[in-house]
Amino acid sequence: MTDLPAGPVPELRQAVWSSLGTVLDPELDEPITDLDFVESCTVSPAGEVSVTLRLPTFFCAPNFSFLMVADAYDAVSAVPGVRRAAVTLADHHASEEINGGVAAHSGFVGSFAGEAVAELDELRHTFLSKAALAGQDRLARPFVEEGLGPDDLAALTLAEVPDSMELRRLRDRRMAIGLPYTDDAPLLIHGDGSRVTSAQVPLHLRRARLQRVGIETNGEYCKSLLQTRYSAEAKARA
Amino acid sequence: MYEKDGEKYFVVDSHSHFWDASKENWVEGKEQFAKGWIDCFYGYHQLGPPETHWDWEHYLKVTPEDFERDMFVEGHVDYAIFQSTYLKEWYKNGFNTVDQNAALLEKWGDRLIVNGRFDPREGDAGLKQLEADVQKYKHKGVKLYTAEWNGDSRGYKLTDPAAYDFLQAAQELGIKNVHVHKGPTIWPLDKDAFDVADVDHAATDFQGLNFIVEHVGLPRIEDFCFMAVQEPNVYAGLSVVVGGLMHARPKFFAKVMGELLFWVGEDKMLFGGDYNIWVPKWQVEGLVDWQMPDDDQFSDYPRLTTASKKKILGLNAAKLYDIPVPAELQLETTAGDTEAPGEELVEGKAGAQA
Numbered sequence: 001m002t003d004l005p006a007g008p009v010p011e012l013r014q015a016v017w018s019s020l021g022t023v024l025d026p027e028l029d030e031p032i033t034d035l036d037f038v039e040s041c042t043v044s045p046a047g048e049v050s051v052t053l054r055l056p057t058f059f060c061a062p063n064f065s066f067l068m069v070a071d072a073y074d075a076v077s078a079v080p081g082v083r084r085a086a087v088t089l090a091d092h093h094a095s096e097e098i099n100g101g102v103a104a105h106s107g108f109v110g111s112f113a114g115e116a117v118a119e120l121d122e123l124r125h126t127f128l129s130k131a132a133l134a135g136q137d138r139l140a141r142p143f144v145e146e147g148l149g150p151d152d153l154a155a156l157t158l159a160e161v162p163d164s165m166e167l168r169r170l171r172d173r174r175m176a177i178g179l180p181y182t183d184d185a186p187l188l189i190h191g192d193g194s195r196v197t198s199a200q201v202p203l204h205l206r207r208a209r210l211q212r213v214g215i216e217t218n219g220e221y222c223k224s225l226l227q228t229r230y231s232a233e234a235k236a237r238a
Numbered sequence: 239m240y241e242k243d244g245e246k247y248f249v250v251d252s253h254s255h256f257w258d259a260s261k262e263n264w265v266e267g268k269e270q271f272a273k274g275w276i277d278c279f280y281g282y283h284q285l286g287p288p289e290t291h292w293d294w295e296h297y298l299k300v301t302p303e304d305f306e307r308d309m310f311v312e313g314h315v316d317y318a319i320f321q322s323t324y325l326k327e328w329y330k331n332g333f334n335t336v337d338q339n340a341a342l343l344e345k346w347g348d349r350l351i352v353n354g355r356f357d358p359r360e361g362d363a364g365l366k367q368l369e370a371d372v373q374k375y376k377h378k379g380v381k382l383y384t385a386e387w388n389g390d391s392r393g394y395k396l397t398d399p400a401a402y403d404f405l406q407a408a409q410e411l412g413i414k415n416v417h418v419h420k421g422p423t424i425w426p427l428d429k430d431a432f433d434v435a436d437v438d439h440a441a442t443d444f445q446g447l448n449f450i451v452e453h454v455g456l457p458r459i460e461d462f463c464f465m466a467v468q469e470p471n472v473y474a475g476l477s478v479v480v481g482g483l484m485h486a487r488p489k490f491f492a493k494v495m496g497e498l499l500f501w502v503g504e505d506k507m508l509f510g511g512d513y514n515i516w517v518p519k520w521q522v523e524g525l526v527d528w529q530m531p532d533d534d535q536f537s538d539y540p541r542l543t544t545a546s547k548k549k550i551l552g553l554n555a556a557k558l559y560d561i562p563v564p565a566e567l568q569l570e571t572t573a574g575d576t577e578a579p580g581e582e583l584v585e586g587k588a589g590a591q592a
């Protein structure tokens with residue numbers, strides 16, 4: 001795990017690192033700092049920040065990779081006291097397009113001329129929806145284990161769910177994609193925001209768990225591959 | 239054939255390769271991609287048990303003797319199905335072509351099936367090549383890698399009109415099985431390249447074909463499972479699930495198997511060892527020994543019985559490929575049967591929860 005960024009200004013270093021912690025891998029729904037995707041981060045006394053990201057494989061999908069580099073650039077640039085930010089992706093098949101594109105603010109379409117027809121808002125939306133579904137499993141599971149039946153589960157609102165980091169994450173994701181997130185919102189909802197009926201609860205919970213297993217399995221895969229890729233043994237070979 | 243505790247398993251490895259990633263085969267100017275590709279595979283290789291790891295040089299290209307030992311002598315494999323992946327943008331003679339694979343038919347023609355491939359971007363020439371390949375090798379299956387680079391293009395979808403022309407042609411030529419392998423790129427790049435919605439459409443429109451989704455749609459298991467439960471001609475290829483998770487992430491292996499058993503069912507799951515990402519020996523032995531953990535979080539997943547293991551390890555694939563199975567090893571499976579598609583399959587699953 002990369003330590004706090006090097007540099008002479010402790011507060012600024014801390015603020016830059018915290019900002020990187022807000023950048024998520026959209027597929028895995030985890031911060032890039034927890035995933036060990038930040039290879040290096042330096043902060044100069046003048047407020048110049050340089051960040052290098054790394055990913056589990058050379059062929060990680062270019063659209064998600066682009067989002068992480070662009071989001072990291074935006075997050076770091078917005079930190080008060082940062083005068084200039086540079087974020088680059090290392091060891092990736094599309095490093096050149098992504099790094100050049102983010103630095104030049106060309107957007108995804110501009111960075112991949114001829115190969116992309118739209119920016120990545122729809123893609124981001126799709127993965128926030130997936131994360132919001134997986135979150136329903138995480139929060140509903142304890143109630144299911146307590147023995148709550150379909151009627152009670154269908155009636156459960158966010159106000160009745162004990163406060164936790166997971167609940168706050170669920171609210172954030174729902175808010176970002178326009179789904180009900182306030183206290184009176186049901187815990188179990190469909191992708192379009194409508195309430196899950198008691199008859200639909202069993203299948204809905206199966207889907208929510210399947211979604212969670214999907215995302216978490218990818219996360220495990222990516223962590224294993226990153227570890228292997230940047231092991232001492234791999235470095236010796238390169 | 240593998241025997242354990244008095245039970246005999248007929249093993250069909252539905253996903254293997256005989257690749258050439260040697261440096262001599264890297265395209266000049268594209269070395270970083272050729273190396274990047276095989277390095278990526280080598281990363282997966284290392285998720286197997288440490289005692290099965292090879293050094294990188296050996297991993298680049300194996301000999302026919304290595305193949306024979308790893309698959310047939312030590313690997314318990316009765317029949318192997320080769321899945322071709324060309325990647326001629328990066329490998330001069332291709333990474334793993336039909337012709338490369340077919341070179342082994344001379345020696346093991348009675349235990350090997352070589353699948354063909356097509357690329358819808360190759361147009362009429364591609365259609366002619368497919369026809370010639372089917373005539374020459376009597377293909378019953380094709381492998382499609384949707385993330386394959388071709389000139390400036392970074393991939394395709396099965397719903398592209400040209401892909402439909404090829405699927406139609408394949409069906410007319412007598413192809414039965416289409417193995418779909420999703421990768422990280424596609425056209426256009428802003429879409430999710432791993433999305434399996436195109437397989438859903440193709441499976442509905444080509445009822446005469448079986449669609450085996452390799453790596454069970456990983457990293458989109460959820461989309462895959464929910465599609466497969468509604469499409470009777472969609473199957474789960476277990477390559478990468480067994481090899482990449484059973485040893486490295488056993489808890490997640492159990493969860494993925496549990497989800498697959500629930501949504502897709504044991505008659506529609508096909509073992510694939512993905513040689514030489516991994517050798518089949520430890521995968522076959524491990525799967526036969528494997529049980530769903532007793533822990534509460536796995537309690538409502540279906541169990542894997544000896545019969546299910548026999549089907550997954552070989553009998554399902556044998557049925558899809560008309561591979562002769564000795565009578566004493568045979569079991570009834572619905573693999574390859576034609577059922578009506580529809581939502582009622584999903585509703586049936588909902589009831590099963592209660």
